[in-house]
Amino acid sequence: MSAVVETGAQTYDCRVAFAEELIELARADERIVAVCNDSVGSSNLGGFAKEFPDRLINVGIAEQDMVGVGAGLALSGYIPFVCAAAPFLTGRALEQIKADVAYSESPVVLCGMSPGMAYGELGPTHHSIEDLAWLRAIAGLGIVVPADPAETRAAVRWAAGARTPVFLRIGRFKVPAVTGDRPFTFGRSSCLRDGDDVTVVATGTMVSRALQAAEEAAAEGVSVRVLNMSTIAPLDEEAIRRAARETRAIVTAEEATVTGGLGAAVAAIVVSDRRPVPMRMLGVPRQFAPTGDTAMLLEHFGLTAAEIRAAAVTLARSDA
């Protein structure tokens, strides 16, 4: 079981797969509607709007209203995909997500577009690195971060039928295909590469980098397992416990703040074990990003294959 990301492999904007799948589903189920905040373009809803003009509810630049309207539609039997740039969807409408969606058990599909640092030079106002931490604190809300186009399609298909509140983090920063034909199962991770020295638990844009890191670590004699943690909540605790049992250390990698994101979630499980293993959490530290494009910012914060490999190799060779 191994997957290798070749250098120069084709990369994809997951919003394309998102929109194609949503349109396909909407053709078969007229309960599917899209709600957005003047983000028809950035949420890639142009095709949807053209084919289903009555089912695209653009409320304008009004995120609190947008999420409330989505809840009202969901509570009336519709399946709303509420789409907006992730920083504004989660930051501006956090209380609506808590009260109108999660607490009210409204089956809204919240679609956080262009998350992480996808908006690069537009700066920290437009970065969505806090979303995972904020949303993890909300009871009853599923959080899904697909790693590539195939998984995006599968997650969209699942969400349309789930009838449960969920947040999908839909990437804009281009990523290679990594999941192959592995099925997406909500609440479960998938093992993209087996290994017995160290486990890298990665999500979203970091998954392909983790696979590359594992390949490079193998050349140094370190065997790295790579888990694609595409559901952040509820977390696949079993896979994490198994990793802590079967490998000697865990590295987490996420394009999000390390204050409360995937790493913190994994650590909470690891330290509750009788014999915890050492961990390294890679992510954005508790600081605002400098000016730069996405690739540069990922480099700046050490969210690269090289840094993941270094963390894994260091942990494998330490006596901790």
Added chain:
Amino acid sequence: MLVADSSAAADWRRFRKELADAEPEHRREMLRRRANQSRTTDLAMIGRAGLGHVGGDMSVLDILTTLFFAVLRVDPERPDWADRDRLVLSKGHTAGALYATLSAAGFFGAEELETFAAPYSALNGHPNRVKVPGVETNTGPLGHGLPVAVGMAVAGRLAGSARQVFVVLGDGELQEGSNWEAAMTAGHRRLSNLTAVIDRNRLQQGARTEDTSALDPLDDKWRSFGWDVVTVDGHDHLALLEAFTATRGDRPTCVIANTIKGRGVSFMEDRVEWHHKVPTAEQISTAAAELAR
């Protein structure tokens, strides 16, 4: 989830039929008595629980009573009926008034009211749709009801349903910007199946609305957002009934219901401290005597 009380629901059906057949003045008297019974029930709940929002409960009860006992096409024994009218209580802190009303309509048994705010009760200090039939969405934080009601009205449109959506808002909560986002959406989309009812008692938690962040001219605000506006005496049941059932044009309707916080209890009326003060047993019995008139 609580379950319907068939016998109370049958009484409610009889009441509605009798009301529909009654002369206007008798109608007014029937609704006045019904609302005051709910006020007495609510005061007892608050006294027992040692908490509640008594002032706003008293001011909104004529609105809620008129809606549930004369207007809304709902069925207490089928709370999930898809084509029912919707009532969203945006001012969720007046849950006590809603619970007293829902119970009187048979959505659940009156004995449940005794558990208001007690440990593990379905009747939280703010309403929960997952636990209480007749509650359409969970409210409590202010400024949430109108956007959700707009979504419900859009859904009614999409479904080609005749269902009407009503949302009851406090006046103080109009200071939340989310309301005006939603007011724009409703005006822009000409949601004529949506009615916002403002419980205009002019008091918020700490002071008068006009001394805090003034709302007037409130009717002009709504009109300029694309709504039809009608202003009524929020304690005149016939005026409310007429406003709620008038033929709609092609715009959403805002009913500004001028009310008195603490209405019906002389020592509470229009006094800011009764926002969430808890009456003593003696005060409750004085209030009950006034409300029985």
